[in-house]
Amino acid sequence: MTWLGLLFVVCSLMTGTEGTLFENELLKDMFANYNPIIRPVLNASASIQVRLGAALQQIIEMDEKNQVLTVNLWMRMQWTDRNFHWDPADYGGTDTLIVPINSIWRPDIVLYTNADSGFSGMMETNAAITNTGIVYWNAPAIYTSTCKIDVSFFPFDEQRCPLKFGSWAYNGFQIDLVNRSLSGDISAYIDNGEWELIGMPVRNNIAYYLCCVAPYPDVTFTIVMRRRPLFYMFNLLVPCMLISLITVLDFYLPADSGEKVTLGITILLALIVFLLLVAETMPPTSEVVPLIGQYYLATIVLVSASTGMTVFVLYLHYRLPGTKPVPSWLRSLAFNYIARILCLSSTIKVAPAPQSPEVIENNHLSNGNVHTDKSYKTNENNISTVTLPPLVSERFQRNVNSILDELKFMTNRTKDSDVEEEILTEWKYVAMVFDRLFMWIFLITTIVTTVGILCQPKPYTLREDL
The missing domain is CATH 2.70.170.10 (Neurotransmitter-gated ion-channel ligand-binding domain)
Known part of the structure; x- marks a missing residue:
């Protein structure tokens, strides 16, 4: 080390010591009679x-x-x-x-x-x-x-x-x-x-x-x-929206599949599970209902309503043989108004309004009588041309009458079956029309509810103290 470097170190130490001495003296003077209390x-x-x-x-x-x-x-x-x-x-x-x-x-x-x-x-x-x-x-x-x-x-x-x-x-x-x-x-x-x-x-x-x-x-x-809000939108809101869209598919399921009500109840249970997850993160307060809670509650109500709609559609779809025809007012409402509004007229083949069972029975009886009369006339002509013994003629007549009765019964049974099939098919068409109507009602209501709840004006304005 050179003499110049050594001199610099000594001067530095002396200066530092002098500063420390001055501070020490200052501390003694300031705290001589000082009381921090x-x-x-x-x-x-x-x-x-x-x-x-x-x-x-x-x-x-x-x-x-x-x-x-x-x-x-x-x-x-x-x-x-x-x-x-x-x-x-x-x-x-x-x-x-x-x-x-x-x-x-x-x-x-x-x-x-x-x-x-x-x-x-x-x-x-x-x-x-x-x-x-x-x-x-x-x-x-x-x-x-x-x-x-x-x-x-x-x-x-x-x-x-x-x-x-x-x-x-x-x-x-x-x-x-x-x-x-x-x-x-x-x-x-x-x-x-x-x-x-x-x-x-x-x-x-x-x-x-x-x-x-x-x-x-x-x-x-x-x-x-x-x-x-990104975390909560990705984990809570988006799944709820997707579940709501899946509910729309419930209306597309054929009634004969037997899964319409099952799907609705499954969706309802999934929403309740998500609602419980939301409730775990929120403070237990009864003053207000959170926005996401309102949305989940509204979605649960809509899904429950869709399940009720599905039950009503199944009630219209499944009819037992012998049921009454579709009432004229319901037939007119479903086929003349709702089906045309929903553009379903081309997919529905509507038969003429079936007659009541009493009229059908009277028509069948009248047709059978006419047929029987003609048979008798034919028999009379045949008998006039063919000479049979009295005993054989009487037995033949009984056999012919028995065959005619069986034919009349089978004819009436076939016609009744066709009429019942037409009635049941018409009820199924009515159920399909109402099913599609409920789908659009649910879809529009879900969209309006989602926009109305999630797009409420938020208190994001800067206040006076900001």
């Missing part, structure tokens, strides 16, 4: 102005079920201590003194909305004191605060969580607590995956409590944040 004021009736600020670093957790918010803040305080005042020229130019916070007086600022059982406050960091007596104390802290959650528009909600700070022992005549700025510092904020920070307005309030006559000022930092 007594308020540092010249007059006991005077108040100390404490300026409070905060910088939001991170939203650690938002517990909606317990309505608790945990955040990481950098607290910033400033006040004037009348005991500290010196001329920097007397102490080698030392204009700032760094001391432990426990060695000086400090205001007992606590979080009024604290929800932590340990009441852990700010970290015991050092404070900086200037030669004019101004004390700067910056300390990080993790606070757990109560926050009333408004889930009216969940998952498109916006929450406002106030953090109320104030002195616990000193009243407004002893400590004048004011805010350092109109908003908190969010320049170093770390983004949260679930919440988007909108702002952090600050407001100074003066409160009067029943226990005391004196006022108690406080500074309230309001953390305004908006939920990021």
Whole structure:
């Protein structure tokens, strides 16, 4: 090492030692008669102005079920201590003194909305004191605060969580607590995956409590944040929409498949399971119904109604033999109006209105009598041309009459079966028309309900305190 380097090291050490000596002397002079318990004021009736600020670093957790918010803040305080005042020229130019916070007086600022059982406050960091007596104390802290959650528009909600700070022992005549700025510092904020920070307005309030006559000022930092809805849309809303669309397919299932009611009940159970998942994340409140809860409830009602519609369609479709024909008013409503509106006229082959069973029976009897009369006339002609013995003629006549009766019975049975088949087919066409009508009613109602509930105006406007 050269002599020039050695000289530089010695000068540096001497300068550092001299600075340490000046600070040591300053500490002895300032703390000679100092008491950290007594308020540092010249007059006991005077108040100390404490300026409070905060910088939001991170939203650690938002517990909606317990309505608790945990955040990481950098607290910033400033006040004037009348005991500290010196001329920097007397102490080698030392204009700032760094001391432990426990060695000086400090205001007992606590979080009024604290929800932590340990009441852990700010970290015991050092404070900086200037030669004019101004004390700067910056300390990080993790606070757990109560926050009333408004889930009216969940998952498109916006929450406002106030953090109320104030002195616990000193009243407004002893400590004048004011805010350092109109908003908190969010320049170093770390983004949260679930919440988007909108702002952090600050407001100074003066409160009067029943226990005391004196006022108690406080500074309230309001953390305004908006939920990021992508997670809930992907895991809760989209599945519900898809399930609603699957319900539409229930109306396309043929009634003969026997799965229409089963599919509707399965969809209903799936919606109830998703609704239970939503209820687990929400605070148990009876004040409001969340937006997603309204949507799920409306969807469950619609799916239940679709199941009832399906039962009605199956009631029309499955008819026992011997049932009455379709009433004229229902026939006209289904085929002349609904089928034409839904463009189903080309797919339905409507037969003429069948006659009542009494008319059909009378027609059959009249036709049988005519046929019998002709047979007898034929028999009479044959008998006139063919001479048979009386006994043979009588037996032949009985056989012919028996055969004619059997033919008449079979003819009537076939005609009755055809009429019944036409009646049952017509009931099935009526069921198909109403099934398609219910499908469109369900689809339109589902779309209107989804748009009406999910597109409600949200409270996203910036308020006056922002």
